Amino acid sequence: MAAAENKKTRREFIADGIRTGGLIIASGAIGALAASSHAEDTVWQIDPYKCTNCGLCATSCVLDQSTVKCMHAFAMCGYCNLCSGMLRPERVGNTIEAENVQCPTFAIQRSYVENPYFQYVIDENLCIGCAKCSKGCDAFGNGSLFMQIRHDRCLNCNQCSIAEVCPAQAIVRVPAGKPYLLKSKIKQDG
Template structure:
């Protein structure tokens, strides 16, 4: 006949079972997280700031203001394959501002001065409109406010600037607060690169 189980033994067994269940749960969660290939992305064909045909509206700054990170995980990205290297880029300049002595708009569009305008090759001062410039976004300064995206959109620009969730910065929240607040339902989860593929179709 077996000995009756003491209270101490019962407690010990319960604690071990609970520990195993806890470990199992954590392991299952980690396995699930590691295997999860989908990431938060922005559909540029839905985002108000890059959506073609939407003009004369206030820029949507939800990406800049609702991310849980102090500096949003969203950044503007210039697609150099599409960029026209324009003399007067409507994503760089506030084209509604007064013209200065050089014939250029006097104000920049970016509130954080995050875009550099770099001349390409020799500049011909006698034919300024035929000079080309590279527009480089400083990712450490950009907060994804979308102003340059809206400015570069066709027909004023060539639509080469879009907003992107930076996956090296994003915390991959289960419930992305930007997705919950996006007025265009432009956030989706898919394998990385799906948004880029959508952008290329535009």
């Protein structure tokens, strides 16, 4: 009887030790994290200088319509009359008919600025993130069209399903305070 009681207290003693240890470790770890300057939340973003415009963003996102959209660095744009981001290289004439344009949803809007310059704006509601335009722009233009994860749409999954398949490993975790990796020097309004 005495031995049994003794055993019980020993087990209890060990349990108390484990609990106290756990409490100290847990509070220490949380305290250290809270004090650390790197403990900011992270979000996913595309490094536009690594992105090869393969088009997987359009189909790999968990959302029905991808979180990835095309963005335009206007300061880099040449405002060309014939935009290689807008028109296919193998086109019949320079008209904006369906068989001539890169964008499958007609999300690039072209408007006249001044002779001989034209402005190209992406309609984000139409853009599906297929990267056809940015591929064309990279190939023959200035590379001012580039793909970005839009944070009003992104669910910030712990494992980004686009990052898993990205052949260039261009999707990286960035601090939530600086959530965009923009090309050129456009002012960041985020």
